[in-house]
Amino acid sequence: MTTQLPAAVLWDMDGTIVDTEPYWISAETDLVESFGRTWTYEDAMTLVGAGLWESAKVFQDHGVDMSADAIVDHLTSRVQHRLATDGVPFRPGARELLEELRSLGVKTALVTMSVRRMAEQVVSHIPFDAFDVLVTGDEVEHPKPHPDPYLSAARLLGVDITECVAIEDSRAGLASAIAAGTIAIAVPHAVSIEAADTHTTWPTLAGKTTADLATLVAERAHEGLSR
Incomplete structure (x- = not known):
């Protein structure tokens, strides 16, 4: 056979x-908190596997005053920096x-x-x-x-x-x-x-x-x- x-x-x-989820969560938390709002682990889990531009709308709803493209670029760059400095897990x-x-x-x-x-x-x-x-x-x-x-x-x-x-x-x-x-x-x-x-x-x-x-x-x- x-x-x-x-x-x-x-x-x-x-x-x-x-x-890479810990890298994403850290970047997301820092971004939302930079606008004086709170981002929880539970919030992060709702976006696991979602499209980045769809996720950007969620961050805007949480007070991130940036365009969707800018949010995607910022988060991606932060995660890429972690990959470069802390390694690929x-x-x-x-x-x-x-x-x-x-x-x-x-x-x-x-x-x-x-x-x-x-x-x-x-x-x-x-x-x-x-x-x-x-x-x-x-x-x-x-x-x-x-x-x-x-x-x-x-x-x-x-x-x-x-x-x-x-x-x-x-x-x-x-x-x-x-x-x-x-x-x-x-x-x-x-x-x-x-x-x-x-x-x-x-x-x-x-x-x-x-x-x-x-x-x-x-x-x-x-x-x-x-x-």
């Missing part, structure tokens, strides 16, 4: 490949699984709502050719939880979205992956994600291999035959 690997694996970045198992996929010739895409310059900064710290394409928040018309980011990735890779695995840590990102039709995996980190028939939940990527992904592909194919 031949093992069927995914047509492609589509990766979220923040919280899935790298643990990779999540357990992410690089190992990604490297195994690449060694087997599986197509990969980074699908992130961060802007391209930050995505490229993170990718530059991966010591192998990690992704065929990058889909970033400043280049999509509709951010997560809309399906467009994942559909765009599949289109750029030239693959069937239903034969792709997507790996996500946030509710908004997972909703995007499911709506697009991917074989979706939730690896919760900063926020909890309820179990459901729409996706597979793994507590961590540590120890996960392409064989585990192939099992999910086989299960999807079996479901299709059963219908």
Whole structure:
């Protein structure tokens, strides 16, 4: 029996490949407090996985008197500075699984709502050719939880979205992956994600291999035959 690997694996970045949430929360808190307002951990958690320009509207509602573009640029620059000075905190198992996929010739895409310059900064710290394409928040018309980011990735890779695995840590990102039709995996980190028939939940990527992904592909194919 031949093992069927995914047509492609589509990766979220923040919280899935790298643990940048503390960097974002610190930047957000400093920004809101600079306008004399309060930003709580709970406030920050509501934005995990959201598009940056949609998040900017929330900061404006919290008293940040800046344009949406200026807010996105400011926060991104602050997080990029932390990445440069404090390092890129990779999540357990992410690089190992990604490297195994690449060694087997599986197509990969980074699908992130961060802007391209930050995505490229993170990718530059991966010591192998990690992704065929990058889909970033400043280049999509509709951010997560809309399906467009994942559909765009599949289109750029030239693959069937239903034969792709997507790996996500946030509710908004997972909703995007499911709506697009991917074989979706939730690896919760900063926020909890309820179990459901729409996706597979793994507590961590540590120890996960392409064989585990192939099992999910086989299960999807079996479901299709059963219908």
